[in-house]
Amino acid sequence: MGTLFALLISLDVANARGPGLPNVMVLATGGTIAGTGASSTTVVGYTAATVGIDTLLNAVPELKTVANVKGEQVFQIASENMNNDYWLKLAKRVNALLAQDDVDGIVITHGTDTIEETSYFLDLVVKSRKPVVIVGAMRPSTAISADGPINLFNAVILAGSEEAVGKGVLVALNDQINAAREVTKNNTSTADTFRTPELGFLGYMQGNKPYFYRQSTRRHTADSEFDVSNLETLPQVDIVYGYANMNRVAVDAFVAAGAKGIVHAGVGDGSLARPAVEPALDEARKKGVVIVRSSRVGNGIVARNGEAKDDEHDFVVSDTLNPQKARILLMLALTKTSDTKEIQRMFYTY
Numbered sequence: 001m002g003t004l005f006a007l008l009i010s011l012d013v014a015n016a017r018g019p020g021l022p023n024v025m026v027l028a029t030g031g032t033i034a035g036t037g038a039s040s041t042t043v044v045g046y047t048a049a050t051v052g053i054d055t056l057l058n059a060v061p062e063l064k065t066v067a068n069v070k071g072e073q074v075f076q077i078a079s080e081n082m083n084n085d086y087w088l089k090l091a092k093r094v095n096a097l098l099a100q101d102d103v104d105g106i107v108i109t110h111g112t113d114t115i116e117e118t119s120y121f122l123d124l125v126v127k128s129r130k131p132v133v134i135v136g137a138m139r140p141s142t143a144i145s146a147d148g149p150i151n152l153f154n155a156v157i158l159a160g161s162e163e164a165v166g167k168g169v170l171v172a173l174n175d176q177i178n179a180a181r182e183v184t185k186n187n188t189s190t191a192d193t194f195r196t197p198e199l200g201f202l203g204y205m206q207g208n209k210p211y212f213y214r215q216s217t218r219r220h221t222a223d224s225e226f227d228v229s230n231l232e233t234l235p236q237v238d239i240v241y242g243y244a245n246m247n248r249v250a251v252d253a254f255v256a257a258g259a260k261g262i263v264h265a266g267v268g269d270g271s272l273a274r275p276a277v278e279p280a281l282d283e284a285r286k287k288g289v290v291i292v293r294s295s296r297v298g299n300g301i302v303a304r305n306g307e308a309k310d311d312e313h314d315f316v317v318s319d320t321l322n323p324q325k326a327r328i329l330l331m332l333a334l335t336k337t338s339d340t341k342e343i344q345r346m347f348y349t350y
């Protein structure tokens, strides 16, 4: 019965891609999905990034029924330690693999803390319409009801599916499919932490199949103008968080440390504290630092020439990107231009 069920699953998926199972590459990078705890009841206070790709794949023998899966350990970190160097390494590996005819899709296992950033970075620099799915877990691999195995199983199905082709980088956990541009971690510890607030999930995984209901209208992957193939570093861009009683210390410190861009996570509609912060950002701008006004609110469009007169100050607005995603787009924008009109166009395009 189990074998028949497995055969039916495999036929179902195989039909979607022509003869044979899809070839899916799983790239492991660490995180809680590869974490271990002291006991099966340890769901906080565990150690992330302790088990390797082979253990992850062996924990889900059902993968064989839905795809020809190969694995590779790209690096092994808790994702709070993610940085630009790891991103460049990962993006180059993803692009090299997707250029191969024998790779139909890629799954990246990743810590959840910075999934929203890695996914958006890849959404902007992957040069392929083939599916790229990022997956993680909120419970370590040793926990009761660990969410990693089912999330990985669904991610492999999604990465091998025709439905996911051309949809941009996808984040799939907890049976829910999100677009890289909008997804954000929404809860410190629950399994349903990934949300696309207000705009909504792209779709669901159910019964070993993806179901899509919407897709992003923004440019991504094969249609993106950004290219990291010849880059060894990315420009320094930092985030300044807005709050009541704010001072200019952080802005000045980032400028002194060599920031090429600053994202201001302003209050409300990206508002800047006057007189403390606005003059500091004006001075930074005069030194050539590009300033992007984003918002700490989490939803909505930061209005150009709304609260702050962006034309006068020569600032850029982040549109709906949250500060951590705006930082990524600004870094990539600065690899191409320092013209603020061009950068503003990019923020309305991606």
Ligand SMILES: NC(=O)C[C@H](N)C(=O)O
Pocket (backbone or CB within 6 Å): 030, 031, 032, 033, 048, 077, 078, 079, 080, 110, 111, 112, 113, 114, 136, 137, 138, 139
């Ligand atoms: N759930 C997780 O994966 C959290 C972990 N700190 C990480 O991002 O690597």
